[in-house]
Amino acid sequence: MNPTDVSGLPSGVPDVLRESGIEELYPPQAAAVDAGVTEGESVVASVPTASGKTLVAELAMLSSVHRGGKALYVVPLRALASEKKAEFERWSDFGVEVGISTGNYESSEEWLASRDVVVATSEKVDSLVRNGAPWIDDLTCVVADEVHLVDDPSRGPTLEVTLAKLRRINPGLQTVALSATVDNADEVADWLDAELVKSDWRPVDLRTGVHYGDAITFADGEQREVPVGRGERPTAALLDDTLSEGGSSLVFVNSRRNAEAAARRGADVAEDHLTDDERDDLAALADEVAGVSDTETSEDLAAVVERGAAFHHAGLSAEHRSLVEDAFRDRLLKVICATPTLAAGVNTPSRRVIVRDWRRYDGEFGGMKPLDTLEVHQMFGRAGRPGLDPYGEAVLIAKDHDAMDQLFDRYVEAEPEPVQSKLAREPAMRTHLLATVASGFARTRSGLLDFLDRTLYAAQSEGTERLESVVDSTLDYLVANDFVERDGEEITATALGHTVSRLYLDPMSAAEIVDGLRDAEDPSPLGLYHLVCRTPDMYELYLKSGDRETYTERCYEREDEFLGRVPSEFEDVRFEEWLSALKTAKLLEDWAREVDEDRITERYGVGPGDVRGKVDTAEWLLGAAERLAVELDLDCAVAVREAKKRVADGVREELLDLTGVRGVGRKRARRLYEAGVESRADLREAEKSVVLGALRGRERTAERVLENAGREDPSMEGVSVAEASADGEDGDGDGSDADTRRAGDGSAADSGDQQASLGDFE
Incomplete structure (x- = not known):
């Protein structure tokens, strides 16, 4: 046609x-x-x-x-x-x-x-x-x-x-x-x-198979020799084979650490296939990557990028991921080693996809669990780009003949699983039932059931008993926590329920926050951070080896700051969850105390993207907590507002006025403050040479900051840097500042890639 x-x-x-x-x-x-x-x-x-x-x-x-x-x-x-x-x-x-x-x-x-x-x-x-x-x-x-x-x-x-x-x-x-x-x-x-x-039609032929020994065996029975040298890994041999034909490769592994390690090994292979022009372009790209943030992750990524490879996972900042994806699409980067998140829709096709790891850890499963066939097929689908690749190849790696047979049965020759609705799960049902009542889609139990009858869950269910049971137990929970009221058959959302729905909170998160705030007289920032970190809407940091002892000690040192009863150490699950929330809250406290991002990532074993995700989620949840405090006429609303501003901007209290000026983030605010410019009003009156010095002699930046502060004449023409401010490290990594996030379309959250259950499917 x-x-x-x-x-x-x-x-x-x-x-x-x-x-x-x-x-x-x-x-x-x-x-x-x-x-x-x-x-x-x-x-x-x-x-x-x-x-x-x-x-x-x-x-x-x-x-x-x-x-x-x-x-x-x-x-x-x-x-x-x-x-x-x-x-x-x-x-x-x-x-x-x-x-x-x-x-x-x-x-x-x-x-x-x-x-x-x-x-x-x-x-x-x-x-x-x-x-x-x-x-x-x-x-x-x-x-x-x-x-x-x-x-x-x-x-x-x-x-x-x-x-x-x-x-x-x-x-x-x-x-x-x-x-x-x-x-x-x-x-x-x-x-x-x-x-x-x-349809199964594709514009570029896709061949799927399994590498075992010295060859790939494809689904049609044909083989392609890809010998593995002594001491060489199969992945490296497959990468070299692809690059020798001018193609690029995506390697899927099961963890961030494995993605970074695989990228280092991939760079060893890729750098032998680079032209002089590509080396120059990659050096410039590596400088750009390193400049995104002063973190070890940024340095590690830049090091492999310079040699033609990259890693990609949720710990990267949004800017890192964008740079990597663009360079890979332009075929400047030859290899990306990624966790499965890259298969979830972003356009990054390659000549060959290598699924190195087909199992990943699953806590509910209790160990390493095979990936779903559909997920692996989504990875396969990244192979072959129309107009650039004559074909696409997707390859799994087997260690022995039995494993090869298993991979053919499970992934190469298998059909993807049917999709099944997950609406009946408790967290989803309580969230969406409240929203359905609050937004007027249903006002009775029968009305709720009638609305839910329009969902895929109902279409896939035999009978209504399971659905009715989940609806009834969820309604009981919402009534018990004052989110909805029942008057005979009539079900209406309370004022609190309407607020919770509009705030897009899990009702269980709202209940936890409300209970904590009602007991709060003069809550500390840590107490408030911990409160929101123990809600279902925040993905807590895991406790690693040695963390339980460390955070148990910190728990008792600061017990009087917590909003709610500290569980007994003998309540194993609850106490561990409490400590995980404390670890997450401590990360937020460090951020709000202006600890450098590289120290935070090292201290907590996370990436820059994780820090942004936690900060953005905390800002959202504290904003919701402030609204709830106002709604319930609680005295702690001001303290919540200040804690929210501090975590959003990543600063101590004395810098909040400065970070309220567009273009002034945590680093610039601290340098201005130390130069004697302590407020927005000071920016309007201070010597321009002092401001210029604090901003490292960057005239355009200084002019924008002064203009945003309301200075009548922000021009820096003819202004020289004040000598006292001219020295020091040029640490203007303000691309990572909270104000830079606000400079987008008006949503601080939009720069983050992972906002707990609100954010990027990572």
């Missing part, structure tokens, strides 16, 4: 598609058009990675906007949201305005009403519905990217309930769901009242 044969699109769009190299639609794309995707019909496209799913979404959204409607594109990851927004902006010449919304979970984002296409995470869309965003009523098309993630226990229920709510609000809503190839795509299509387009 030629693009000019597609009806319903704005005039000129087919020509743009042809100019971009699309002479013929891929078979799955043509099938979606035949199914009516440009005529407002709902479609589920279950096709392999790189088979053109995004264009199916674009055709649906463009045709919907052309008919006078508004489209919403729902993604699982913030990074993917940014990628898709940039991609969709190519349609701005046709008057299509694109907006993005991923943070600030207590806002209705009314400005998005002026956008034709909105890109947002499923959590953000859920919060928009809860906060009554009026433009949600105007939606005519919703696209759910990676819809198979309804199977994910942490974020799947949100996607599932959000789609059910959007379809309830807009009965004629066109729903386009993009999915990996899964066993029960027909069930998903039935749930969404959509036509199913299912």
Whole structure:
């Protein structure tokens, strides 16, 4: 099918598609058009990675906007949201305005009403519905990217309930769901009242197999010799084989530490395949990577990047990940060694994918658990980029013949598992039941059951007994904690319940916070950090070897600061959770005391991305705690507000006025303070030479800071650096400052990649 044969699109769009190299639609794309995707019909496209799913979404959204409607594109990851927004902006010449919304979970984002296409995470869309965003009523098309993630226990229920709510609000809503190839795509299509387009077609041939001994054995029985030298690792041999043909490789391993170690070994292989020009470009990229933050992780990443490789995991900052992904797409970086998170949607194709580790640790399982077939197939799908790779290869590694047979049975020849709703899990149900009542979707038990009947869970369930049991126990919990009230058959959200729903809190988190704040007279920052760190919405740091003794001692040293009863050491699980929360709270306290980021990452064994994730989550939870304190008229609201500001900006109390100036983060604020510039008012009156010296002689930075502080004449023309301030280390790593996060689209959380259950699927 030629693009000019597609009806319903704005005039000129087919020509743009042809100019971009699309002479013929891929078979799955043509099938979606035949199914009516440009005529407002709902479609589920279950096709392999790189088979053109995004264009199916674009055709649906463009045709919907052309008919006078508004489209919403729902993604699982913030990074993917940014990628898709940039991609969709190519349609701005046709008057299509694109907006993005991923943070600030207590806002209705009314400005998005002026956008034709909105890109947002499923959590953000859920919060928009809860906060009554009026433009949600105007939606005519919703696209759910990676819809198979309804199977994910942490974020799947949100996607599932959000789609059910959007379809309830807009009965004629066109729903386009993009999915990996899964066993029960027909069930998903039935749930969404959509036509199913299912295909195994790929634009680049994908060969899958297992490496054992000195060869890869592919699914079709053919072999490719890849000998492993004496003392050489199979992964290194596979990398060298790919690079010798001009290809790039993705290596999937099961932990951050393994990703970093594998990247060092990958760099040993990659550097032998670099041209002189590539070495120069990589040296410049390594400098950029090292400049992102003053941490060991940053230095380690820069060291391997300079040699043509990189590691990729949730411990990296968002800027690190972006630099690595862009350089890999440009084929400057030859090897990425990653944890499985990279397979979750971000566009990083390669010639060969190597799945080195097919087991990972699972606490609930009690040891190393095999990965799901669907997850491994998602990794496989990263192999082969249209237009650049003549083929793609996905290879597992076996240590013996029995393991090779097992890998063929489990992954190479197996079909992906069916997706199963996780909505009945208790954390998901209590969160979404409260939101359903608070936002008026149901006002009785029968109304709740009727709404839930629109979910995938109901579609997959035989009978209603299990669902009714979970609903009843959840309602009992919500009533007991004063989030909802029952009056006969009528169920209504209390004022507190409405607030908790709008704040996007797990009701159990809200209950923990409320109980703690009610006992607080003059809470310390550590006490407040610990309070929010022990909620379900914060992923706590694990206790490592020796930590129990260390944090038990700290627990008793600062026992009077905790908001709530300290569990007995004999309550093993509760006490360990309490100490894990304390460790996490201590990280936040160090950050708010201006401890250097590199010392924090070393002290707690985390990466810069983890620090950002914990800080952003704490800022959100403390903001919610402040709202709850005000709602309940508690005296501690001011203390909570100050603790929130300190952790958000990463400073001691005396710097809060300075960090309130846009462009002044924790490092710049401290240098200004030590130079005698202690407040916003001082910035308006201080000698310019003193300000310039404190800002390391950077005139443009100084001018922006003075302008943001309200100085009438911020110009630094003719100003010389004050001698007393000119010396010292140039530590202007302010890209990591909290103010830099605020300089984005208005959401501090948007720079973070991991915001507990709110953030990046990491």
